[in-house]
Amino acid sequence: MPRSLLDIIEDLQAQLATGAQRVSLRVLDPDYGRGRFAGESVELEGERHIHRPLRVWVDLAERLGLRLSTPRPTADGQLELCFERLDARASWHDAQHPRGDTTEKYGVGSGFARVSKLEDPGFVLDLADALTRAKLGPAPRILDLGCNDGDVLTLIARLLAPKQPRFVGVDHSHSAIARARARLGDPAHRFIEADVNNLAEIEPELGRFDLALALSTLHSPGVDDRAILRQITKQLLEPNGTIIIGIPNCRYVDGELLHGARTKNFSQPELSLLIKSVAGFKRYLQQHRRRVYVTGKHYLLITGAPV
Numbered sequence: 001m002p003r004s005l006l007d008i009i010e011d012l013q014a015q016l017a018t019g020a021q022r023v024s025l026r027v028l029d030p031d032y033g034r035g036r037f038a039g040e041s042v043e044l045e046g047e048r049h050i051h052r053p054l055r056v057w058v059d060l061a062e063r064l065g066l067r068l069s070t071p072r073p074t075a076d077g078q079l080e081l082c083f084e085r086l087d088a089r090a091s092w093h094d095a096q097h098p099r100g101d102t103t104e105k106y107g108v109g110s111g112f113a114r115v116s117k118l119e120d121p122g123f124v125l126d127l128a129d130a131l132t133r134a135k136l137g138p139a140p141r142i143l144d145l146g147c148n149d150g151d152v153l154t155l156i157a158r159l160l161a162p163k164q165p166r167f168v169g170v171d172h173s174h175s176a177i178a179r180a181r182a183r184l185g186d187p188a189h190r191f192i193e194a195d196v197n198n199l200a201e202i203e204p205e206l207g208r209f210d211l212a213l214a215l216s217t218l219h220s221p222g223v224d225d226r227a228i229l230r231q232i233t234k235q236l237l238e239p240n241g242t243i244i245i246g247i248p249n250c251r252y253v254d255g256e257l258l259h260g261a262r263t264k265n266f267s268q269p270e271l272s273l274l275i276k277s278v279a280g281f282k283r284y285l286q287q288h289r290r291r292v293y294v295t296g297k298h299y300l301l302i303t304g305a306p307v
Contacts, residue, residue: 002050005060012064012083021085023066026078030054044077057081062258063268090254106148108175115252117215118155122297127152127244128159131211133293133305134242136163140210143236144169145196145228146217150180156213157184168206170194197224199231208238215246215299219277229281233288233304240306243290245281249274250298257298278302 003011008025015023033042033051042051054071061068065086071079091111106112117123134140140163144153147169157165167189171177177193184191194202196217212232218225232243249271251258260269281302282292290304 002048004050005052005056009060009064012060012066016064016085023083025081026074027052027057027081029073029077029079032077062256065253065258067254067256086254086256088253091252103172104175105173106171106176107173108149108179113149116151117299118151120257120298123299124155126296126299126301127155129295130244130293130301130303131156131159133303134211134244135305136160136165136210136242138163140165141207142167142211142213143206143209143232144213144215145199145232146214146220147171147176147180147191148173149176150183150191152213152215153180153184153189164188168192168209170196170199170202172196196228197222199228203231203235206236208241209236210238210241212237212241212243213246215244216248218245218281219247226284229284233285242306243285243304245302245304246296247274247277247300247302248298249296249300259298274300 011025012023028042028044028049028051030051030053032044032049033040033053036042036051038052038056040051042049057071058068060066061083064083065088066083067086069082069084071081074080104110140160142153142156142165144167147153147167148171150167150169153167153169157167167184169177169180169189169191171180171191172193172195174193177191180191192202214228214232217223218228229245237243249260249269251260251262260271261274263270278294278300282294285292285302285304288304289307291307293301293303293305295301295303
């Protein structure tokens, strides 16, 4: 008798509760159920099985805080799945700041520098879609607040080719700004080492922009998101300019990308604060004559495009 998914979850949780670090199980190779939905029956050599796409096992591992090793096929048409407990302490958030400098929390030598949003298919595809909504013309001026080392700008440059965008990046990390300048050395680009909270001090020399980015910036502790958003929309954007705000909805643990921000005392993601932030940004941008789109999974992108 095939086991239900709940049976499997309870069995995995019971083994983990005993302190097991690795748990294995055998399941039908999803290729035998090609075209079927999860839960539909598949008969193989006279025996009934329940079809579950590989996505089911990947999602299950993520929600239980486990790593799914590469599935190994067996001779009888099944897969050997091995789940391994993640080390919850192995997070980039716990890495020490280089030389104790808090401005380098996200710098080149930090744990954050190990993470690349450019390897998240959802982020790449969602950002590409957001850029099409901006309807940018040739040589657009683009402002990136919290640009870090400029990796996302290199992606944008490629996505917008051959428009030849001109970038202005702002970040308070000395090492990140230095790398951004080296990475995007064209004199058409400019990178400023400054705290985004002090934007008013440098705003007069920035000019107006066709697109403003604030990815994983406005939600950060100590950042006055309302003041910065107000300054962007009223002082820095062209009348038909677009803003893209990015809010992370994920965690990086032991080399794995997990859905949902961590909330104390909750076993699964609790999204009320995220929803409140998204709703607030959306309402503000709509009040300032922007058509707003909310897309994404691990990173939610709020795009305020001209009406």
